Amino acid sequence: MSDRRLRLSPSQWLLGAGLCVLLLCALATVLALRQPALGIALAADAAADRVVVAATDAHGLPAGTAVRAIEAPGLAPQPLRAEDLVEEPDFIDRYDDLNAFYRRQDALAQRQATADAALLVERPDGSRARVPLPGGLRPAADLPLLFWFQLAVGAAAVLIGAWMLVLRPRDRAVRLFFALGVTLALATTTAAVYSTRELALPAALLRGLSGVNHVGTLAFGSALVMLFLSYPRTLVPPRWQGLAPLLAGTALLADQLQWVDGHDAGLRLPCLLEMGLALVFAVWQWRATRGDPPARAALRWLGLAMLVGCSLFIVAIPGASLLGGLPPMPQGYAFGFFLLMYVGLGLGLRRWRLFEVGDWAFRILFAVLGALALLALDALLLLGLHLGPQLSLGLALLVCGFAWLPLRGWAWSRIARRGVPTTGELFEAAIDVSFAPVAAERSDRWQALLRRLFDPLEIAPCAGDAAPPVQPALAEDGLALELPAAAGAPALRLAYAGGGRRLFGLRDATLAARLVALLQQAEAGRRAYDRGVQEERRRIARDLHDDIGARLLSGLHQPDVDQTRVLIRQSLTEIRALVGGMAGAQPLLGTVLAELRHETAQRLDAAGLALQWPLPEEGPDLQRPLDWRVCRHYLSVVREAVSNIVRHAGAGRVTVEVHCADGRLRTRIQDDGCGFDAADRRPQAPRADGGGHGMRHMHQRLAEVGGALTVTSAPGRTVLDIVLPLAPARELATATATAAPVAAA
Numbered sequence: 001m002s003d004r005r006l007r008l009s010p011s012q013w014l015l016g017a018g019l020c021v022l023l024l025c026a027l028a029t030v031l032a033l034r035q036p037a038l039g040i041a042l043a044a045d046a047a048a049d050r051v052v053v054a055a056t057d058a059h060g061l062p063a064g065t066a067v068r069a070i071e072a073p074g075l076a077p078q079p080l081r082a083e084d085l086v087e088e089p090d091f092i093d094r095y096d097d098l099n100a101f102y103r104r105q106d107a108l109a110q111r112q113a114t115a116d117a118a119l120l121v122e123r124p125d126g127s128r129a130r131v132p133l134p135g136g137l138r139p140a141a142d143l144p145l146l147f148w149f150q151l152a153v154g155a156a157a158v159l160i161g162a163w164m165l166v167l168r169p170r171d172r173a174v175r176l177f178f179a180l181g182v183t184l185a186l187a188t189t190t191a192a193v194y195s196t197r198e199l200a201l202p203a204a205l206l207r208g209l210s211g212v213n214h215v216g217t218l219a220f221g222s223a224l225v226m227l228f229l230s231y232p233r234t235l236v237p238p239r240w241q242g243l244a245p246l247l248a249g250t251a252l253l254a255d256q257l258q259w260v261d262g263h264d265a266g267l268r269l270p271c272l273l274e275m276g277l278a279l280v281f282a283v284w285q286w287r288a289t290r291g292d293p294p295a296r297a298a299l300r301w302l303g304l305a306m307l308v309g310c311s312l313f314i315v316a317i318p319g320a321s322l323l324g325g326l327p328p329m330p331q332g333y334a335f336g337f338f339l340l341m342y343v344g345l346g347l348g349l350r351r352w353r354l355f356e357v358g359d360w361a362f363r364i365l366f367a368v369l370g371a372l373a374l375l376a377l378d379a380l381l382l383l384g385l386h387l388g389p390q391l392s393l394g395l396a397l398l399v400c401g402f403a404w405l406p407l408r409g410w411a412w413s414r415i416a417r418r419g420v421p422t423t424g425e426l427f428e429a430a431i432d433v434s435f436a437p438v439a440a441e442r443s444d445r446w447q448a449l450l451r452r453l454f455d456p457l458e459i460a461p462c463a464g465d466a467a468p469p470v471q472p473a474l475a476e477d478g479l480a481l482e483l484p485a486a487a488g489a490p491a492l493r494l495a496y497a498g499g500g501r502r503l504f505g506l507r508d509a510t511l512a513a514r515l516v517a518l519l520q521q522a523e524a525g526r527r528a529y530d531r532g533v534q535e536e537r538r539r540i541a542r543d544l545h546d547d548i549g550a551r552l553l554s555g556l557h558q559p560d561v562d563q564t565r566v567l568i569r570q571s572l573t574e575i576r577a578l579v580g581g582m583a584g585a586q587p588l589l590g591t592v593l594a595e596l597r598h599e600t601a602q603r604l605d606a607a608g609l610a611l612q613w614p615l616p617e618e619g620p621d622l623q624r625p626l627d628w629r630v631c632r633h634y635l636s637v638v639r640e641a642v643s644n645i646v647r648h649a650g651a652g653r654v655t656v657e658v659h660c661a662d663g664r665l666r667t668r669i670q671d672d673g674c675g676f677d678a679a680d681r682r683p684q685a686p687r688a689d690g691g692g693h694g695m696r697h698m699h700q701r702l703a704e705v706g707g708a709l710t711v712t713s714a715p716g717r718t719v720l721d722i723v724l725p726l727a728p729a730r731e732l733a734t735a736t737a738t739a740a741p742v743a744a745a
Contacts, residue, residue, distance in 0.1 A: 010166040017162035021155045021185070028151060028189045031205070032143060036112045038198040039134040040119065042067060044082035051080040053121070061131065066122040070199075071130075072114035078107045087195045088331050089210050094262040102207060108200035143196065146332040150192035153339045154185030160343065172238065173231035179223045184342060186216030188335050195332050211256055214267060220338075221274030222248035228281035228302070232295035233288045235281060248274070278306060293496065293503045294479055309341025426515055434522035439488035446487035446519070450494060453515075454481070454508060457496035472512035478503030483512055486519050589665070589726070590622030592631055593658055600642055604654055607646045613656040621660035624726055633701040634665070634724055637709070640698050641669050641720050649673025649718065660726070667722040675713040 040061070043054040053065040069077040083092070084104055092098045111117050112133065119131045161181030168174045190213040194206055201209075222244040229235050229244075248270065253259075255266035282303045289295040429449050436442040447459055462468055462482055468491035469482045481494040481504040497504045597613050604611045616622065626634075645651055651673030659666045695711065702709050707724040 013166050014159070014162055017158060021158050024158075024185060024189055025151045025155060028193050029140075029143075031193045031209075032147060032196065033138050033140060035109075035138050035197065035201065036117075037134050037136050037138045037142070038112070040067075040131070042085060042199060044085040046082045049082045051082060051085060061121060061129075062124060064124055067119050068122055068128075069120045070108055070111045070117060071120060072111040072117040075111055075114065077120060078104070078111055080108070084108065084200065088191070089194070089206070090214075090263050090267060093264060095258045095260075095266075098262075102203040105200045105206055106203035109202045112200060138198065142198070146330055147192045147196040150188040150195070150332045150335055153335045154188035154192075156339060157181035157184040157188075157342050173227060176223050176227045176230060180220060180227070180342060183216045183219040183223060184335075184338060187213050187220065188216075188332075190216070191332060191335070195330070214252055214255055217267070218248040218252050218270060218274070219245065221271055221278070224278045224306070225274055225281065228278050228285060231285075231302070232292070232298050233285060235284055235288065244274075244277075275306075282306070293498075294476075297478070297503050305341045305343070309337050426511075426518055430515065430518035430522045433487050434519060434526045442487045443489040446489050447492070449515075450483075450492070453511065454494055454497050454504070455499050456481075456494040457499060458494070460493055460495075462491040462493045472509050472516060474504055474506070474509055478505060480504065481508055481512060484516060486516055487523065586625035586628060587631060588622065589624050589626045589660070590616075592626055592635070593622070596635060596638060597656075600638070600654075600656070603642055603646065609646065609651060610653045611656070612653065613658075616658050616660075619660070621726075624660075626726065627705075630705045630707075630724055630726070633705050633707070634667075634722070637698045637701055637722060638667065638669070641722075644695075645669075645671045645673065645718075648676070651718075663726050665722075665724045665726055667724075669720045669722070671718050672716055673718060675715045675718050677713070 041054040042051050045052050045066075051067045053061045053063055053067065055063050067080055069079045071077040081104070083101060086092065086101070089098060089101060092101055115135065117133045119133065120128065121131055122128050158181045161178035164174050165178045190209040194201055194209045225244040226241045229241050230238070251266070251270035255263075255270075258266070260266045282299065285299050286296070286303075289299055433442055433445040433449060436445050450456070450459060469484050471484065473482050474480070475482050475493070479495060481497070483492045483494065485491045494504070497508065593616065597615075600613065601611050642654070645654055649671050651671035653672050655668075655670045657668045657670075699709050702722065702724065705724065707722065710721040710723075712719045
């Protein structure tokens, strides 16, 4: 099928692969079910070299009953040995012993298939019995879970490989990956048949299944070698890569024709050499991918998958026999570790989340090291202190729990947080960037911070034709990190983290998101600060123009020198109040009222008006510090009211009453003048004497600090009620230290 056809009909290709898998599984199932039924679950007693009944069955044979032989009419009884139930013929080292095993299997299968065959058993009490075999073929319900598990492993490997091949049909590495799946399926499906037999299979069938299993095993190793020669970089030309399957075929021929002494030289050594070569070529690939972070991250997936798959297989098979307290794992289940290895290879080829491979590598490495430490400690207790299997395993688990797990947590915390700044450091950096004086400097500081945190080779604006990101996001499989606009800089694209030595990861994206969020908060604070500064500048400008400027202008045109001096002193008082407020001074309420009373008395006396302003009663409210903005507006409003009375009321007496209650300052100013229309809120033009901007201006000043003004007027009586909130009381000592006079005669 051409690549074009593969691309146009992936569903047909996957359907064909699925049908092939079904046929292979069906063939294995038929071979397993065409064997005569035994009707009794058997187990090997290796210590006594005998076969025993695994569990009490319908014949009433108790568990542990010895099965001595199998007999059939016209044939001599065939004795049973523990080796007859071996799961994998490859466990038998020498070929002479293997051939003897095949002969016994053939003899047992011949008798088992004969009508009226029976088992000769010896009960634990020493009595002997003859148990007839049920006859007929093996029922499907007798196939164990191990059989179906091995079929599932092989089917999953083929289907995953086919899916990868559909996605990338022209990629040589993917084709090798598909070949790995096929070879793994050959190994697992054949092993599923003979490893789950009840007692025996005909020698020809067993040899054939074992031979196909060897083909799959050696082909898997050679395909793995070729994969590391081809991916991520092509290390040698494809024609030279063909030496790997040639050498594997030579080893297979030597194994099947028994040119060597046994499985050590015929099978195990070639498999070990293949794994060793794959590891060597993986190291070669590591050197060849310097400066290519995506390729190196993909290689991490490949190497990690191979290391973990092989390590777990070693721990599960030889390790289980060493750990006497653990039941040995059947080899069929251990094939699942090779499936994990196979899936890991696929993730590497698909470059799936390569940016996370570093963290995954450390996590898996810690798990593998923990298992190896458990094995080593258990072996030490078993062999060194001669403890029992259960006791040694329990002590090993206890030590690993109290020593290894905390050590692993400490190491992981050091690795995971290596180079990651704390929240305080991030906040400090965000403040430093956000509060730079000008936008250009903020942008420069922002990019300098990104270089310090991520060390990218490139920092450039994001492509103009693409929508800018709203959150930090990984791009190109972790090769780049895209950031939203911030700190006066446009949306940025960071490429090649760590000076080109690594990919951006989820940890980097999370760190960038935290930093951008802090920076946005800091920028919001800076903008609020700038707005406050601008507002304060406008207020100061207004005060200078409306109050001080108007008074000085009045003094400039005042023919009376004494009156000019009064206006100048008032202007100086305004300047002192303004400077004191900018410096953070908070005068005491009692001081403000006393100085305002004195100033008002002088002004009214000069105008020929009488003032009635009784002194307020002493109390804690008079020691309350007054916010300078509240103080400033309060003084302006009272002065404006007095000026209006002097200029327009035609009054003879002014009465002022001040009360503090419920956190509010209430001031009532009353005169006996001619009155006016209190509904008129139109602003009046500023007068030359600096009297202010009229009644509406007074309302605006009070509203800015949360106050209110109520006016009632009639001929002979005009009343202004001023209400202002007071700032929360502070410590008296602090208030006294910051207190400053706000007015002077």
